[in-house]
Amino acid sequence: MSASLREVLASADVLFDRAAVEQAIGAMADVIRDDYTDGVDTRPVYLTVMHGGMPFASQLAMELGVRGLDLEFDYLHATRYRGATSGGELVWKHRPATALRGRRVLLVDDIFDEGLTMAAIVEWCLAEGAVDVRIAALAVKHHDRAITHLQADYVGLQVPDRYVFGYGMDYQEQGRNLPAIYAMKD
Known part of the structure; x- marks a missing residue:
């Protein structure tokens, strides 16, 4: 039986507290x-990758709004994890309704993480006719x-090669709403 979120939190390291995460998001918004x-x-199509991307995407969208950048919102849900701690085959649960051409x-x-x-998401967006995908x-x-062959264009924080959770990232589908980024003990 796996440990509960409470047990994992009790021994986890706080990598970035809420203030550090929000500062990183603000810096990303500037760039x-x-x-x-x-x-x-044209307004960019702002595609949130669900579920993990939601907390971060919401905060980043607000920071972009403060800076005067308008966005057209949609979302997608493609996963290789489905609650597990390691990835498997890609499963599309929802594709965006907004035309990307x-x-x-x-x-x-x-x-x-590994990318x-x-x-697969970038490839799909380009196949749908997007002219630029970041x-x-x-x-x-x-x-x-x-x-x-693929990297993130905008990066808030570098995390170590450990199991991390909080601020959208989960521990067995729990803890996504934690306002900090934690790492499990090795």
Whole structure:
């Protein structure tokens, strides 16, 4: 039987508290706003990758709004985890309803780990006719297993190669709403 969230939290390391996460999101918003106010007259399609991306995407969207960048919202749900701690085959649970043909797309997710799920999402967006697809990830896991042809364009925080949770990332589908990023003990 696996440990409860309460048990895991009791021994977890706090990697980034709420203030550090929010500061990183604000810094990302500055860069994204500058990149998307380059004279191109279309609002980017802001695609939240569910479920993990929701807390981060909400906060980032508000920070972009404060900075004057308008967005067209939609979401997608593609997963390789389905509650597990390691990935399997990609499953699409929801594809965006917004037409992507000729549009700029900003994919927003909680963590960029190995990149396999995100690579499939980017490929799908391009096949749907998106002219530009960029990735905003709250956290990027530091290791050498990531696919080499894809990286996050906007990164809030670097996290170690440990099991991390909080601020969208889950521990067995729990703890996504924790206002900090934690790492389980090795």
